[in-house]
Amino acid sequence: MAEARTEPRRPLPEITELTAPFWQAAKEGRLVMQRCRACGELTWCPRPSCVECGGEDLEWDQLSGRGTVYTFTVIRQLAGRGARAFEKDIPYVIAWVDLEEGPRFYTNIVGCPVDDVEIGMKVEVVFDPVSDDISLPKFKPRS
Numbered sequence: 001m002a003e004a005r006t007e008p009r010r011p012l013p014e015i016t017e018l019t020a021p022f023w024q025a026a027k028e029g030r031l032v033m034q035r036c037r038a039c040g041e042l043t044w045c046p047r048p049s050c051v052e053c054g055g056e057d058l059e060w061d062q063l064s065g066r067g068t069v070y071t072f073t074v075i076r077q078l079a080g081r082g083a084r085a086f087e088k089d090i091p092y093v094i095a096w097v098d099l100e101e102g103p104r105f106y107t108n109i110v111g112c113p114v115d116d117v118e119i120g121m122k123v124e125v126v127f128d129p130v131s132d133d134i135s136l137p138k139f140k141p142r143s
């Protein structure tokens with residue numbers, strides 16, 4: 001007798017004390033990052049101290065949400081059981097996006113056919129509400 005095939009669950013980010021402001025802003029449709037009050041540099045991903053100077057006085061700064069595709073890949077087939085949760089999305093795009101403010105952001109490109117995605121493409125953030133608490137920042141072609 002065949003076992004019932006259960007719907008695979010997607011792994012979701014864990015909200016911690018450190019990352020809570022990021023996820024709260026995402027839920028509100030805002031992309032934010034920590035900025036160091038001592039040297040002014042942005043720190044990504046969330047950390048207790050600045051990656052440039054080690055300063056611990058960080059504030060959350062709202063970003064433009066605009067960027068440029070640095071590089072990307074198109075996922076066209078499953079690779080391993082752990083990927084089953086993403087089967088329905090195939091084909092989909094995983095990309096590095098260079099944000100206008102500097103940091104490089106690991107994300108998905110959505111809102112266009114996968115074959116339209118290009119290096120250098122201008123994109124803007126959109127938020128995908130995948131649970132009550134988590135809205136994932138993804139990027140679409142800039143309108």
Ligand SMILES: [Zn+2]
Binds near residue numbers: 037051052053
């Ligand atoms: Zn700093």
